[in-house]
Amino acid sequence: MTHTAGSLDRADALALAADASRDPSLDAHWMPFTANRAFKRAPRLLVEAEGMHYTAADGRRILDGTSGLWCVNAGHGRAPIVRAIQEQAARLDYAPAFQMGHPLSFRLAEALAAIAPAGLDRVFFTNSGSEAVDTALKMALAYHRARGEPSRVRFVGRQRGYHGVGLGGVAVGGIEGNRAPFVGCLTPHVDHLPHTHDPARNAFSRGQPAHGAELADALERIVAERGAETIAAVIVEPVAGSTGVLLPPAGYLERLRAICDRHGLLLIFDEVITGFGRLAAPFGADRFGVVPDLMTVAKGLTNGAVPMGAVLARRDVHDAVMDAAAPGIEFAHGYTYSGHPLACAAGLATLRLYEDEALFARAAAMAPYWEDAVHALRGLPHVVDLRALGMVGAIELAPRDGAPGARAFDAFLECFHRGLLVRVTGDTIALSPPLVAERAHVDTMVDVLGGVLRGLA
Numbered sequence: 001m002t003h004t005a006g007s008l009d010r011a012d013a014l015a016l017a018a019d020a021s022r023d024p025s026l027d028a029h030w031m032p033f034t035a036n037r038a039f040k041r042a043p044r045l046l047v048e049a050e051g052m053h054y055t056a057a058d059g060r061r062i063l064d065g066t067s068g069l070w071c072v073n074a075g076h077g078r079a080p081i082v083r084a085i086q087e088q089a090a091r092l093d094y095a096p097a098f099q100m101g102h103p104l105s106f107r108l109a110e111a112l113a114a115i116a117p118a119g120l121d122r123v124f125f126t127n128s129g130s131e132a133v134d135t136a137l138k139m140a141l142a143y144h145r146a147r148g149e150p151s152r153v154r155f156v157g158r159q160r161g162y163h164g165v166g167l168g169g170v171a172v173g174g175i176e177g178n179r180a181p182f183v184g185c186l187t188p189h190v191d192h193l194p195h196t197h198d199p200a201r202n203a204f205s206r207g208q209p210a211h212g213a214e215l216a217d218a219l220e221r222i223v224a225e226r227g228a229e230t231i232a233a234v235i236v237e238p239v240a241g242s243t244g245v246l247l248p249p250a251g252y253l254e255r256l257r258a259i260c261d262r263h264g265l266l267l268i269f270d271e272v273i274t275g276f277g278r279l280a281a282p283f284g285a286d287r288f289g290v291v292p293d294l295m296t297v298a299k300g301l302t303n304g305a306v307p308m309g310a311v312l313a314r315r316d317v318h319d320a321v322m323d324a325a326a327p328g329i330e331f332a333h334g335y336t337y338s339g340h341p342l343a344c345a346a347g348l349a350t351l352r353l354y355e356d357e358a359l360f361a362r363a364a365a366m367a368p369y370w371e372d373a374v375h376a377l378r379g380l381p382h383v384v385d386l387r388a389l390g391m392v393g394a395i396e397l398a399p400r401d402g403a404p405g406a407r408a409f410d411a412f413l414e415c416f417h418r419g420l421l422v423r424v425t426g427d428t429i430a431l432s433p434p435l436v437a438e439r440a441h442v443d444t445m446v447d448v449l450g451g452v453l454r455g456l457a
């Protein structure tokens, strides 16, 4: 093939790929966390979104019960966010992130510091939750090294925790299916607390479960075994989201905080899901009254419109790293797109929208109705537990014999067929509607789910 012919082929292929009048080929895109083969046999494509709804490729309206992937907290297609992104793209598309800056990243950091739990007022930008987690782990190491405790290199995560897909996040994460394929190459310096899911004692609890605060004491045992002087940090989600919405037992997070303080361990809250009003408070830290030393965020930070994550650090953690460093770069870490102008524009517009529409307060006002609606599913076939807090909910189903996860996945497919987007993980259906949801939306979700559960094998 001549170079010219090759170029023509390439041009044809590019034209074909861009031709919106034909259905795309699904072959080339290797999809994330998706059953690729099954999906490509029967694809579920979304083409538009507005407010509480998606539009599927076949024209059906789909009620969004999951805020996309826990991220579109203000609802879809919000005009101020769209406008901010458009204007920013035209004004400054990109500025180098290293040794250069642009005003918006400083403005967004200032805004985040203003709404964050007290003391967490130093902000490092990333492009995702996974990157935020790996950044926070590195910060913890840098902090202890700066303070003259370089032996603190171990981390403590929790079973069933999800901290993204970077190797650091997978190492501290506790979802076996995500860890097992990589276990040989993960840091060996990680221990895991037991998870807090205890349906025997806590099934169908309203709000935080009453039993399980003592599970935090496992941290004391790990400290005793490894030595406090070897442990840098503990990382947990205040509410474990991706594993199926596990709420912290009353008193549990307080106890973790106290043990960390006793032994000089940093406490990292991974608030990638729980941030920005999801729990009917700005952050999980506010909801539970426990402030971490480092906090990771993403998702709702830009309403999902442009990828962005961040780590919020306690000022003295930041200052320790700054003060100990030789002249020059203090923290050898960062991403080409850290603080990307479009993401910052989206973030500023999103935080403004949360404020202007008082969406966190709105979530708090809706939360009791939401909780009642989720718990109204009690008694339906296969339902073994229901959990709800803020604007998060979970319906745990009994697994089908010999086919874990299959029943919930069938429910997901049937919900989509009936015009409702839910998320499933294992045998749990997870719900996290946009904070702009009206009672009628909540009613529709519960009606559809009730119908689907009644019909499930």
Ligand code: PLP
Pocket: 127, 128, 129, 130, 131, 133, 162, 163, 164, 165, 237, 241, 242, 270, 271, 272, 273, 298, 299
């Ligand atoms: N941490 C938590 C608690 C999450 O729920 C997620 C994603 O769902 C992540 C980290 C990873 O975020 P991302 O997918 O943006 O990398």
